[in-house]
Amino acid sequence: MLPGPTNVPARVMRAMHVPIINHRSDDFVELYEDCVEKTKKVFMTEGEAVCLSSSGTGAVEASVVNLIKKGDKVIIPVNGEFSSRLSQMLEWAGASVIKLETQPGENASFETVKEAFDNNKDVKAFYCVWNETSTGTMINYLDKVKDLTSRNDSYYVVDGVSIVGGEELKVDKWGIDIATTGSQKAFAAPPGISPIVVNERTKKYMIENPPHTMYFNLPRYFKYYEESKHTPFTPALPLLYAYREALNMILEEGLDNRIKRHRTCSDALYSGLSAIGLTPFAKEDSRSTVVIALNYLEGLEDKTFRDTLAQKFRVLVAGGFGNLKGKVFRVGCMGEVQRYHVMRTISSIASTLDMMGYDVDAKAGLKIAEEKLKDL
Known part of the structure; x- marks a missing residue:
């Protein structure tokens, strides 16, 4: 009963008991394309999906290094360990971070977020940790933030590492530009696969403004997938098999x-x-x-x-x-x-x-x- 890693069904564990395949083969294309398409269904998006071989923190960091540039103004509610870490990542990327700090066990209200947008017309992005695992708190107004980010086309980024697959998330309908999760939480898969979804306008921005990073360079993943349905680096193959089976179970349950x-x-x-x-x-x-x-x-x-x-x-x-x-x-x-x-x-x-x-x-x-x- 941990908040991750969670119990993994035997069916998902058995999915890893396969020979290691060539990650530049047709077998891999079949596996990875299936993972990508089913990930998009769980996130309820028509955008791009990348299944990174990393912990959930990897996908969160990818969302920062591919979007945020020095001097960008970012709003983020901070009320626990993981929102503090994300705030630090933003600062390391050179952002001017506006922290909406509350006591652990409380969330910044939607009115507080709105006030921050009212006072900062030039904000580049709104980041949030949807579910603060360290304190057992959850933001319950994700569907409203689009009304604020749409004012000046700022970006809307959701760290959903510990909750996607266990709570409702309508990425496209709610106007979310980037969302992330981790396989070892509500997906009930082994740790090590970290999905990130990106909509079309954010993908375009990333391609036109490529990040100074190698492994978490999302435009590189977009390019490889578009050209060959491959990943730019060697993926964690057994974990992808387990992850796909976990996705199958999610979609079978509904x-x-x-x-x-x-x-x-x-x-x-x-x-x-x-x-x-x-x-x-x-x-x-x-x-x-x-x-x-x-x-x-x-x-x-x-x-x-x-x-x-x-x-x-x-x-x-x-x-x-x-x-x-x-x-x-x-x-x-x-x-x-x-x-x-x-x-x-x-x-x-x-x-x-x-x-x-x-x-x-x-x-x-x-x-x-x-x-x-x-x-x-």
Whole structure:
């Protein structure tokens, strides 16, 4: 129950058990083209898709080095570890960064973003970390940002590393220029493939203003794909097979069904864990549907709790980042999460707390979770 890497279905793991092929062969063209086209379906875009062999951070960095030039003005909400990292990447690229900073557990409101656009008519781009994994917060106004970026044709970039495939994302309809994710999160594939989608006008800009980078040079990927359906560098072939199988499973389930499942399981986890006496860290209007961050009970020691949960009940959860270390723990609700995972997690956490001397009502937590899951 980590917020990544997540559980990988046996079907996806088995997809990697194939001979290594020539990445300049027709076999590779068939594999990679299938990955690209199915990636575009999940992102709901007609734009370009590149399946980078890297962690999710690679795709995020690619979005920066291919778009941002020295002196460009960029607006970004900052409220946790990953939005802070993205802000730093923008600064390293030479951008003038306007940070909309809030406390961990809160998001900058849409009104705050609008005010930043009102005060900066020459903004080049709006960047955001849609799901701040470190704090369990999620921006819930992605569909509105287009109204602001369209004023001066500024670019709209979404870091969706920990949430694409688990929540609704309509890249083209919402006017998003670049979006990224990572294979090891809601896609439920092994780590190592990092998709990035780019619309036509952004592709044109990148080609006309090529970046000073080799591996993350997106125009180079566009050119290779257009000419031969290849990648410019050797890809992680077994991981691409696994990634394609994960895409197959997403599309077989159907995006609407998958999103509903994630939301239902999330609601059950929030409700069930609250009923046994835990409190969510993020404010209600900012809470993520794929990462549930919870405050520790008074006196509960982080490592002891998580070690006991793992060793006695075989349930893994994540601790806090930075200043939140020892104050919160995080439960992943993404990928293949189902009724079984939710009920076992609530039961195991309640039992662990009971073993550590806390008075918890496991029955209440399981009852409310079961009610939430009745239609799943």
